[in-house]
Structures are given as C-alpha cells and as structure tokens.
Amino acid sequence: MTPLRRRILDYGLAAVLLAVPVVMLQAGLKSPDRMSGLDQAVLRISSPLQSAMSWLVEGVGGVWGGYVALVDVEEENRELRSENQRLRHELGAARRAAADARALEELVQLRRETDAETLGARVVASSINPYFRVVRLRLDRGAGDVEVGMPVIDDVGLVGRVHRVFGRYSDVLLVTDPDSSIDVVVPRTGGRGWVTGLARDDIYRCKVEFLERGKPVEVGDKVVTFGLGALPAGIPVGVVSAVRAVDYQMYQEVEIEPAVDFGSLRRVLVVLSPPPPPDPDGAEPAPAEPAHRMGSY
C-alpha cells in the first residue's frame, strides 16, 4: 500500500469515526431516555468513581472552606468578644449609674423628710475590719462638718454612728456591732431598751437589751429610735425577729433584724444635728446643737 493510499484510508477512517458521534447525537436526541448496554456499563463503572471523587473533593473543599471560614470566625469572634466586653462594661456602668441615681433620689427624699440637718456621704468600703462592723464613708462635703458620734441613716433606717473621722473620710460603726448602743422604743408597746449588735459572721443581727417583761413584744414588732440625745426620734432600727422571755429575768431577750440592708449600702446621710424641739409657744425654733454632744454614745 502506497503512503498516499494509506493516508487516504487513514483520513477516511477518521472521517467515519467522526461521523459516528454525529449519528449518535442524532439518534440520541430522537430518544434521549434510551441507553445502550455500553452506556449503562460505563455509567455503572463511572458512577462510584464519580461519587468517590465528589466525596474526596467535597472533603478537601470542606476542610479548606472550614479552615478559611475558621480564620474569619476567629477574627470575628475576637471582635465580638471585645465588643461584648465593652458592652458589659457599659451596662455595668449604666446599672451603677442607675443605682446611684436611685439612691440619690431616695437620699434627697430622705433629706426632705428629715427635719434634722444632714450631710450626704457615699459608702466607699464596707467591713474593712474583721473585728468590727464598720463601713467607710466618703463625705460629699469638705472635712470639719462631721464629728465622732453623729448618727448615720439611710432611706430605710438607722445605719450606725460615726466612729472615726479622718479628712473627708469617716468610719461608721454599724448598729450590728457589739460596741454600738442605741436608745430605742417599740412603738406598739412603748417598751424601751438599748439595741446592741450581735456581730454574727453570717448575718446582720442585733439584740434589744433592758426591754422590760411588762411590755411584751412579738415577732414582727417594729423598733425605732427613741429620740433622746443625738438621734432623731422614730428612725426605724429594725424588726423583732425572735423573742425569749425567761421567767427569772427582769428583761426580755429580743433579737431584731436591722431595717437597713448593710450589704447594699451606697449612699447615707450623716445627721449633723437633731431637729430642734417643738416650741409650745409657736415661736422660732431654737438652733440645733451638734448631734454628737447630745447623745450618750
């Protein structure tokens, strides 16, 4: 066979081979759902391979996508954490501001209601001494106005008395301290006594001493300041939480729960001088004397 004939034959065969798919396409389009045995065999072999390849590519793609996504997520996470922290700070500050505003509002109300001359103070520390029930105050005004022995109250009741003064700061001995002694009365019975602290580690509690048995108190009775000396009268001190009357004793053993929540003290008033006594003739009230000089603290 000459090279030319061989070439012609080669091209002719190539042309026939090229014509085959053209015919296949024509036939396939006439009945597209029809598959030959060869088609089915090829697809049976190819499908698992295609599935495996897809699985492999999806796996690799998933890992890659996950990694890339994780990089973004890490950065986003960091930003969100930072923002969350900032928002928490802001929320905390807002809550503190709201609580301060509320406390101030209550304090202003208290000052309006209290006839005595008072000075506002902010609690800056509490329980600073393990042996005493003391809170530390920072006065709103300059030093010099506050002296040892002055009563300290908040919007619910009696907090204690000024124990020490240093510059613009003062320590207040709470009514729950054993060294504290307050002249009180039970309004329902009229019985009088002295409140002193129990200094229990787990709870703020006081006891009323020298409360006569002749005027028996009950759990739930209110206890207020009597009003002699430095303390204005009628300031709530607490509520009777336990009573024990012993036959051979002259006095009742009474335990009271303080009116003030010492754990959440934020703003208080220092009573600089008690309200002047009412003048029976209706004349101008006498000027008030400093509170610390009038009490028996």
Place this chain on the structure above:
Amino acid sequence: MRLVAQVFLAYFMVLVMAALWRFLPIGRAIPDVVALSAVYLGLAARERLAPSMLAAVVMGYLADLLIGTPSGLLSTSAGVMCLLGHFVQGRLIVRGRLVTAGFALMIGLVSGAVLTALRAWHGLLSESLGSEIVTALLSALLTGLVGPLVFRLCRRVDARFARTRRERDAAAEGLIP
C-alpha cells in the same frame, strides 16, 4: 496503549472537573478539558490520525456520559478538535506556558463555537443567547488557564509510553515526535 492512557487521563480530568466545578466561583463556565485532550491527541498523532480520532471520540463519549450531555455532543466536538489539532500540527509548535495558554484559549473558543453550532443545529440552545456567549467566553478563558497543565499531563503520559529516549525527550519538551 499510549492512547488508552490518554483516554483515561482525560476521563480522570473530567471526573475531577465535574467534582470541582461546584466549588469554583465561576458560575456555569467550565474549562473544556476534553477539547484540550482531543486537540493534544490530534497534535501528537504520529503517522496515523484514525487511532487518535478514535481515542478522541471515545474521550468525548465518556465525557458525555459523565457530564450528562446528549450522547455524541462532546464526542463530535472532541473529534473536530482532534482533527483541528492534526491540521495545525505541522504549522504550530505549542511550547512554553504563554503560547500553550494562548493556544488553549483559542481551542476553548473554537470548541465553544463548535458546541454552540451543534446545539443550534439540533435546537438545543437556550433562549438567552447573550448568556450563552458569556458562558462560552468564560469557558474559553478557563480553558486557556488550565491548558498548560493539561498539556503538561498529556506530555507526561506520552513520555511515559515513549518507545525511544528521543521520543521521550521530545514529548517531555513539548515537541511532537
């Protein structure tokens, strides 16, 4: 044996492309690796075209089955590409990345044109001709991008099945033996 290996290589590349396609942000466009393989077979056809044509048609047939195009569409296109490769064999040396990429881009365009013509002939074109053209152009571009890699793989296979050292070196260098 060389042609069987080339068919398997094309088959494998179509498998990979079919699996990868979904993950690529290129829309409907896909590089025409069948056309590239077919044109390579035409370029590398030694004394006779018919065996290469057979391999190209089989390649297209397998691609039709794998991709799900009407049976005969890609194999006709692959046959045409093989023929085209054979005709330019003596006039063009496809060597170097840039030339190969340019050549592959041209092959992509021609293949796209052939496929569009075949589909138009059989009434398979979609209504939006503009979208068809954009997809064909993107496919041609992608074909140009993957062309050097496909040709490199095909040359590796050729080199592997070379009968002599000279043939192997020529295949590896991108010279048609």
